Amino acid sequence: QKEVEQDPGPLSVPEGAIVSLNCTYSNSAFQYFMWYRQYSRKGPELLMYTYSSGNKEDGRFTAQVDKSSKYISLFIRDSQPSDSATYLCAMSPDPGGYQKVTFGTGTKLQVIP
Amino acid sequence: DVKVTQSSRYLVKRTGEKVFLECVQDMDHENMFWYRQDPGLGLRLIYFSYDVKMKEKGDIPEGYSVSREKKERFSLILESASTNQTSMYLCASSLGSGSYEQYFGPGTRLTVT
Numbered sequence: 001q002k003e004v005e006q007d008p009g010p011l012s013v014p015e016g017a018i019v020s021l022n023c024t025y026s027n028s029a030f031q032y033f034m035w036y037r038q039y040s041r042k043g044p045e046l047l048m049y050t051y052s053s054g055n056k057e058d059g060r061f062t063a064q065v066d067k068s069s070k071y072i073s074l075f076i077r078d079s080q081p082s083d084s085a086t087y088l089c090a091m092s093p094d095p096g097g098y099q100k101v102t103f104g105t106g107t108k109l110q111v112i113p
Numbered sequence: 114d115v116k117v118t119q120s121s122r123y124l125v126k127r128t129g130e131k132v133f134l135e136c137v138q139d140m141d142h143e144n145m146f147w148y149r150q151d152p153g154l155g156l157r158l159i160y161f162s163y164d165v166k167m168k169e170k171g172d173i174p175e176g177y178s179v180s181r182e183k184k185e186r187f188s189l190i191l192e193s194a195s196t197n198q199t200s201m202y203l204c205a206s207s208l209g210s211g212s213y214e215q216y217f218g219p220g221t222r223l224t225v226t
Contacts, residue, residue, distance in 0.1 A: 043203050092213050105153060
């Protein structure tokens with residue numbers, strides 16, 4: 001079993017829809033939770049991060065962590081065609097020396113105009 | 114703005130060739146990483162370095178070596194390229210100890226024939 005599981009999609013939604021992207025994990029040591037966005041033929045870029053459980057909002061994006069269920073989500077409100085990309089979840093234990101980051105396989109999202 | 118550059122976007126090599134992939138970052142970051150990205154497998158860590166001349170094996174170091182002679186430059190070496198090393202190679206850097214955010218380069222698509 002992989003440490004981090006993520007549905008690869010593809011997920012296709014109409015413009016303006018609310019998008020929900022999810023990951024599950026098995027390692028209870030993970031404390032930092034991140035979402036990276038990767039456009040086609042580009043490297044991933046950090047979109048959001050949260051520490052431990054709870055919600056974090058940034059514009060149209062909300063990241064949610066439920067450590068009791070080992071489940072994290074990224075919600076995108078009022079989705080736009082420019083949101084079309086692959087979204088990778090990533091997780092890491094508490095900092096202390098080098099932090100190894102474990103990535104999900106990514107979910108490909110397409111927002112149809 | 115952090116910039117991570119990789120020497121080539123596309124590379125085609127023959128089986129058995131020695132291959133050099135170079136990565137340069139311009140933000141004085143301590144940590145540098147090499148990943149490969151494959152469909153269904155996500156990002157897998159090959160090697161990382163937390164200081165000049167220091168290196169640590171990641172999850173899949175077999176068939177690869179690295180070199181970090183200067184802080185800003187991290188090279189990945191395929192000693193004898195094989196077809197199963199055909200992949201997208203991504204370089205990343207992060208600020209230092211306890212820094213979870215990684216900045217990625219655009220990637221090198223390597224094909225070994």
